[in-house]
Amino acid sequence: MAQEVLIQVKDLLTQFRLDDGLLTAVNGISFEIHKGETLGIVGESGCGKSVTALSLLNLIEPPGKVAGGEILCDGVNVLKMNKRELRSFRGNQIAMVFQEPMTSLNPVFTVGNQIDEVIRIHNRVSSHEARERTIELLRLVNIPLPEQRYGEYPHQLSGGMRQRVMIAMALACNPKLLICDEPTTALDVTVQAQVLKLINKLKRQMDMAIMLITHDLAVISSIADRVIIMYAGQIVEEAIEREIFTNPLHPYTEALLKSIPSLSKNTEELYMIKGMVPNLLQRHEGCLFAPRCEYAREICRSVEPSSCLVGNTKVLCHKYMDDWEVAP
Amino acid sequence: MSNLLEISNLKKWFPVSSRSLWGKPAYVRAVDDVSFVVKEGETMGIVGESGCGKSTLGRTILKLLQPTSGSVHFDGEDITSFSNSRMRAVRRNMQIMFQDPYASLDPRMTIANIIAEPMDTMKTVQNSEQRLDHIVELLEVCGINKAFLNRYPHEFSGGQRQRIGIARALSVMPKLIVCDEPVSALDVSIQSQIINLLVDLQRRFNLTLVFISHDLGVVEYISDRVGVMYLGKIVEIASKRELFAHPTHPYTKALLLSIPEIGSRKFEDETPILEGDIPSPINPPSGCPFHTRCPEVMPDCSQIVPELKEVGEGHLVSCIRH
Ligand SMILES: Nc1ncnc2c1ncn2[C@@H]1O[C@H](COP(=O)(O)OP(=O)(O)O)[C@@H](O)[C@H]1O
Ligand SMILES: Nc1ncnc2c1ncn2[C@@H]1O[C@H](COP(=O)(O)OP(=O)(O)O)[C@@H](O)[C@H]1O
């Protein structure tokens, strides 16, 4: 696969200034999104997935702030764009679909009008043309009877249907990257299957990259090309999908996979990760996962690991660093 | 093994304000003619998509909701028409735990009082010393630090709250616990702790569990037998092994095809697994409730109401093709 870079994220640091201190939600992460790929971002709640996505769109609002790093799209830093540049960037370059479709749709307008509106903000078209395009989009996202649905209000649609309307709206300006933040978490499994099939179809037909955020490893394994595993605001492992699931390197990835019931059908007990996620308000020494890690040594608790390449997997762990064999 | 729970033709219909065409009252048929038995010490899994009636079924079994018709036998007694006061003695042996560890614990009560509430209402302990001993024992069994005795729910994480919910359900040493999506709100690493705890307690105390979940992976792991619900009805019921190896009802097959699995690229092709949405339980389709979406539908399916029929040992399917 050609690996043309679409978005490059360098040392992204996003923090929230809260009453009880400075919370580091995204802790200096770097990664790339390639043209036309499905990149999966997985991790447990609070690990910084949504904040990463919002940072990409420069949508972090006070008390939050992108405190460091760059987000490069065609050589331009998104974090330095002015309002006008941002408006065209959001939509034409990146669009986002959120978990809860009901809160992102306006209840007092028909779904058709809401999509028309997005089209007309970004393109100079007549209302008739906008309507035609909207109906085409509704058809593209597999909404039956799109002419009829055009005039309906969000509450008249089922959860799965609303999620597809949100996707149609995000597609209105042919973005090069579609970010889906937990797009199926609130949906039932048969409806989720429909949405996942739709995402695959759109990626094929529109040659679009997808950044799929979820806490569900099975969803990621089913549709991602590459996978990023996040823990406590950091990327702990990054590899192609098959590598992550057949040859996990980071102890956290390994532990997560061992905790999944469906992978442990005949074992007596499920694996349990001991302890809790670190408090992101505090400064930490060493590796953030060390207190919960089976392999941790002294060095893990005192020295911060740096990212290293093992085969084609990027991993943030002392185990794979040169001095591990002799480490205290 | 004897049957601890037997439910027969159980219905729970909720009246709704909107009336049907001819002015007859309309109902949500949340549970619509469900029958099955649960043996002592086994885990019966109930799966199905949201709104299919799982929670209503769980509550009606415990008679937290009065059945519209049908019967519930528990531990050899027909409890269907037991009065509230007679139910009190039965409730000691049937407890429930809920999905949302945030909403299900009273925020103004200490952990100790929350856990002890069932024993307090049922007066299962004689004095305060015995009560405290028992609370401490429950905390230990469920892996909660006993120093937290006098803290409040908001000081605990989701996983810890679910442990508190389990300790509370266990406090009166019930025979049956209905677990309504107990791990659905938890991250995988916490989920595995709670599942292990439930399995361990079940073995130690010979508990019988009705385990409700929309997560088929969890149900497959924890259950001995599994029932699949669709629009208020059980469409298939079998041992776990049989159900996952030989799903027979078209809805069960569709559910299994829809679950994402690690290492499978299930969603590459465009053909939908199921068309359309779940119909309204107020006006369920005639005949088989699944016929409007069934990939294997035949003309008779809209006419004939299928009954659960045995297709293999202990494997029941409600589909006229079988
Ligand atoms: N608006 C906000 N104000 C304060 N803290 C926030 C805000 N948004 C996110 N956070 C914190 O940032 C961390 C990462 O959150 P998030 O990216 O939403 O996690 P997730 O991986 O579940 O999407 C969490 O600790 C969260 O509490
Ligand atoms: N108290 C109630 N009054 C009216 N309808 C209800 C009530 N409780 C549940 N329902 C309806 O009954 C159906 C089954 O709900 P529920 O048992 O909660 O399903 P599940 O737990 O499978 O998601 C749904 O259509 C729901 O809206």
Ligand SMILES: [Mg+2]
């Ligand atoms: Mg999130």
Ligand SMILES: [Mg+2]
């Ligand atoms: Mg429910």
